[in-house]
Amino acid sequence: MSQRRCFGHAATPKVTEGKNAERLTRWIAQQAKSPLVFTEAQQQHLARLLPLLLCGEQSAQLVFNQEIERLGQQQPSLTDKERLRTIATLQAVEADECRHDIALQQVADSLPQHNDAASEIAKVQRLAKRFYMGLGRVENYQQHFVRIATLDTCVTQIMHSFEHSNLGREHGFSQLCAMIKKDEAKHVYVSRHHAIGLGASADDFAQQQESVSSDLFTLLLTQQRSFESMGVCLDSIKQRLEDKWQ
Numbered sequence: 631m632s633q634r635r636c637f638g639h640a641a642t643p644k645v646t647e648g649k650n651a652e653r654l655t656r657w658i659a660q661q662a663k664s665p666l667v668f669t670e671a672q673q674q675h676l677a678r679l680l681p682l683l684l685c686g687e688q689s690a691q692l693v694f695n696q697e698i699e700r701l702g703q704q705q706p707s708l709t710d711k712e713r714l715r716t717i718a719t720l721q722a723v724e725a726d727e728c729r730h731d732i733a734l735q736q737v738a739d740s741l742p743q744h745n746d747a748a749s750e751i752a753k754v755q756r757l758a759k760r761f762y763m764g765l766g767r768v769e770n771y772q773q774h775f776v777r778i779a780t781l782d783t784c785v786t787q788i789m790h791s792f793e794h795s796n797l798g799r800e801h802g803f804s805q806l807c808a809m810i811k812k813d814e815a816k817h818v819y820v821s822r823h824h825a826i827g828l829g830a831s832a833d834d835f836a837q838q839q840e841s842v843s844s845d846l847f848t849l850l851l852t853q854q855r856s857f858e859s860m861g862v863c864l865d866s867i868k869q870r871l872e873d874k875w876q
Contacts, residue, residue, distance in 0.1 A: 636685035636759045642732075643725035650812050654729045657806055658736060665740035666802045673741050675856035676803075678754055680738045682853065685758035686785065687731040690817075693766070693778060694724040697824075700771075716824070723820055726813045733806055754853060761849045765842070775825035776834045779818050780842040783874070786814045787867045788850075796861030839875050843868070 646655060668676065698720050701713055765781065768774040789811035797804050825834070850857065850864055857864055 634755070636681075636688050636755060636762065643728045645722050645725040647722050647725075650809055651726065651729065654726075654733060654806075654809050654813075657802070657809065658729065658733050661733065661736045661740075661802070666737060668741070668797075668803075671859065672797070674744065674747065675859045676737070677741050677744070677747060677751055678853050678856045679860070680734060680741075681751060681755040682758050682850065684731065684734050684738065685755065685762055686781075687727050687734060689762035689765070690727040690778070691724055691731065693774070694720050694727065697771070697775075698724065716827075719820055720824070723817050726817065730810050730813065733810075737803060737806070757849055757852060761845060764845065770828075772825050772828035772830040773834065773838070775821045775828060776830045776838045777842050779821035779825055780835070780838050781846065782814045782818045782821060783839075784843060784846055784867075784871060786811050786818065787870050788862070789814060791862040791867055792860070794861075796859075836875075843871060 643651075646652065698717055701717050701720070765777050766774065768777065789807045792807035793799060793804050793811060795804060795807075799805075799808075822835075847864065847868055854864060
């Protein structure tokens with residue numbers, strides 16, 4: 631079931647650093663040879679949920695790519711060594727998001743096409759695209775990366791729930807979500823550190839945590855039945871986030 635991209639063009643990772651990147655690369659190669667197996671019901675529910683995940687990964691690649699370009703051209707306040715180090719860190723994150731995109735798209739491509747569900751899936755994608763475009767409407771760069779750090783915290787919890795879903799932890803999709811979760815936890819730190827370096831305050835984070843999570847869950851709740859059918863409880867995710875941010 632091929633899906634149109636929300637943002638940008640399909641790309642290949644420019645950097646492969648760390649064991650998790652190597653594991654994801656092997657997962658992608660294995661998936662190409664032997665697609666994952668799902669029940670018919672799981673296929674139908676995943677077809678509705680994958681656009682939410684794919685749009686996020688594609689949006690993230692675009693955000694980090696644009697920031698890499700901006701830093702390459704501007705930032706006179708940074709020493710050259712600091713600037714290059716920051717760019718390298720952001721390039722590694724961009725490559726992670728690219729691998730996530732490729733892996734999730736492989737899963738989507740392996741699902742059978744159900745013509746009766748095509749309009750619903752397109753609607754989910756439009757809603758997701760609208761959310762991520764709204765995330766980018768900011769007053770400054772620091773606010774954008776505060777939002778990215780907040781969103782990645784949410785994604786970490788969502789992937790944790792998929793890792794422990796009804797599929798079982800040994801299922802290939804659960805293992806993929808576990809690897810994505812590990813990367814996203816790292817991305818939270820990178821985005822938070824970058825936002826602070828750009829001038830973000832604790833108040834900025836507190837404000838965006840409430841607004842970003844509220845808008846995100848409004849989006850996720852449109853597919854609550856599919857989340858629940860996969861064994862992913864949105865209420866539990868929301869509660870874990872509230873506990874984390876108290």
